Amino acid sequence: MHENYNQINFNSICYYFNGNPMKFSDIDDIWNSFYCNNEEYIPITQSKIINNQNKNCFIHDLLFSNFNQRIIDLQGDQKVLIYKTIFFANTNNQNSDSHGRLISKLDGSLVQYQVHSLDTTINLDEYSAVHSNSELSDSSLNYVKDSTFTGSKGNGPSIRCKKGHIIIKNINISNTQSDYHYSGYVTSSYVNNNSFTYSIISNITSGDGPLRHSNFDGNLDHLIINGVVANESGTSYCIISAYIYSSITIRDCIFSNSDAYRIFETDDSSSLTISDCYINNNKVHEVESGTINLETTNFLELNTSEIGPEIKAYQLTKFAVLKFISITNTLLKGIDENASAIITIESNISFPIAIIIYIDDEIIQVELIPLQYGINLYNINITIPSRLDIGTHNLTAKIQGYNENESRSVAYGFKLIDPVEISIIYSKYNKRRITIFGAIDVKENDLVKELEVALDNSTNFIRVDEFTIGKNNEQLFNFNFEFPSDFTKGNHCIQMNAVNNSRIIGTIKYDFIFDPDRLSTNRPVIPKFRKRR
Incomplete structure (x- = not known):
């Protein structure tokens, strides 16, 4: 040697x-x-x-x-x-x-x-x-x-x-x-x-450009293409070209700080599909020409001040990419206060960043994490909002860099299910109020503390906190709900939320047709509950 x-x-x-x-x-x-x-x-x-x-x-x-x-x-x-x-x-x-x-x-x-x-x-x-x-x-x-x-x-x-x-x-x-x-x-x-x-x-x-493909079927991924100069006069000077029946997928790549007529080019027989790529600070006449599917990106530029000189020499754009988020249990109960989420981030630097967590469109928490080089897996404890409705939701995450620019979001669906079952036994109404008698079958050990009742999706609830225990340990309730003075004829809805320790653990919507010229009669519904041991 x-x-x-x-x-x-x-x-x-x-x-x-x-x-x-x-x-x-x-x-x-x-x-x-x-x-x-x-x-x-x-x-x-x-x-x-x-x-x-x-x-x-x-x-x-x-x-x-x-x-x-x-x-x-x-x-x-x-x-x-x-x-x-x-x-x-x-x-x-x-x-x-x-x-x-x-x-x-x-x-x-x-x-x-x-x-x-x-x-x-x-x-x-x-x-x-x-x-x-x-x-x-x-x-x-x-x-x-x-x-x-x-x-x-x-x-x-x-x-x-x-x-x-x-x-x-x-x-x-x-x-x-x-x-x-x-x-x-x-x-x-x-x-x-x-x-x-x-x-x-x-x-x-x-x-002509750095990367030429012909008769090429395959993929290009995790490439950093930086500082390319392909700017001779004419229109055929591009960074990546695909000719003669080529079919190429390009993903998770960086194209930065280059000077060319265009970045991507194909002839009529070829195609490029580009996804999840960071394209930044290039001097080009046009980005693409030919049969090209150019999708959005989820890369995030980060601070490079602490990067070693051997990498700085390339003057590369540093990046992190938010790859995936998931919940270990996609069926959460209304009584659950927390959920465990796994977030995957890939990066070519080590630097602290923020992960912003949303449920639906609401920010619920921000986590500061020490991002490391390579693939990062983070297990994060997610706080479930106490007022989250029973039903299907999206857990969404973004990552945020030192200059507060944010990545594209990734989302994962989950469902919040009822630990209790609310049933209506009968109801009747007159011109001033509706009377409802019902029962709550508690599937968990804790009893319902109160029942929130609202009319037509209003947030002005009345609270029912008096219950009797039925023969099968179901909680029986009975209440009158006064109609507002401007209550109109037509279709209406009573929403009832079962609440325990300020958390919604069950819900039901009861639809009825209000006609002040015709008084309602009793509408019995016989609920079937299992016997509690």
């Missing part, structure tokens, strides 16, 4: 957005994690030109520095794994083809895992991938994981992946320049379920 390996690796700042790299007990475990256990390979541990090799190759723990030609040039159905290898300060102005200037792999499979490519310079005007070009078999692996590509200059993307199952995850492409063509990556694959996830594209100058 080269003596400066660790220093170079540190300077590359490989950004492990999705946790730590995989851990292995021996070198065979690394090969077996990507390819079959029974496949033999040739280990390559010397920094020399690798070509004319038709067997499986495992290239690992190497430093390729100051080469002036293509370093890895392989074709055929062999499988290749490049692991824990650095390409530093190389160039290649010799090859006349459009393949990768440092790595070219045709057919077979190629996996690049913990590969760091720094300061590659190509001085040719013709198009070619600066670091690697992999044109593989349809059923092969075309992976780039946990890797960094930074400081390159040329006339093409850092990586070009064509065909095979494409997975690009946890990579950093930054501080690169392509004068006339795409600068980040170019992908093309007829295989479904390709992906590009948990990565940074930052500080890129590009003639």
Whole structure:
């Protein structure tokens, strides 16, 4: 291993957005994690030109520095794994083809895992991938994981992946320049379920844009795309493009501080669906062009004053995203004073924020929490309002940052059910009042303390607090409700709330038709209660 390996690796700042790299007990475990256990390979541990090799190759723990030609040039159905290898300060102005200037792999499979490519310079005007070009078999692996590509200059993307199952995850492409063509990556694959996830594209100058897809079916998520310049004259310069029957879903990504003609673009045969993305402070002529479904976001910008210098160097927008809220018990009783809620927040910083809790449209509490990097799970004790009506409600949450801007809300439904049952035995009315006799079947141990009675959804209640106990331990009540002087003919409603310790634990609405020219007769209703033991 080269003596400066660790220093170079540190300077590359490989950004492990999705946790730590995989851990292995021996070198065979690394090969077996990507390819079959029974496949033999040739280990390559010397920094020399690798070509004319038709067997499986495992290239690992190497430093390729100051080469002036293509370093890895392989074709055929062999499988290749490049692991824990650095390409530093190389160039290649010799090859006349459009393949990768440092790595070219045709057919077979190629996996690049913990590969760091720094300061590659190509001085040719013709198009070619600066670091690697992999044109593989349809059923092969075309992976780039946990890797960094930074400081390159040329006339093409850092990586070009064509065909095979494409997975690009946890990579950093930054501080690169392509004068006339795409600068980040170019992908093309007829295989479904390709992906590009948990990565940074930052500080890129590009003639056409950083990310181009054709014949690509898959998803892009948890990407930070910041500081991209793709502003040559014309209308084809965009940050993410999808062409030739591509269908891509983009979610949970940040697009910030970039300069391009547009952010998203498709041709007539392709589509993009964008959701839950933070799009901020970009200089663009238009956001989108083509078949694009652009939804709202729930990202929240936070203070970056306490972020370490290694991340500040990218001048990234810091974010937290409120992912989900749920209640452990969706059926709450009217006597319940509290409920347990679980809230999930994802963030790329550690910083205190506020969670605002609503039931329906009313704020019921605000929780200050110490937000941590990554996925945050919070178990919060929710106070149920004492005057909450029996029935269906929404528990809603927002997060609020240091400058009091709020995220989009997420909601979760729950139901408040009656622990008591109110029944009307009979009623009658005259021109001045209505008389109601009824019973309360108490399902819990505590008796009802009082009955609130109101007319036609009024908040002016009369209170009934005298009860007798029936033979089945039901609480019997009897009251007269005086009509107001301007009481009109027609449909009306009496609402009754059973109350215990100021909490509504049961409710009933009794509808009747008032006709002052016709006095009502008794309307008996015989309730059926279970016998209490």
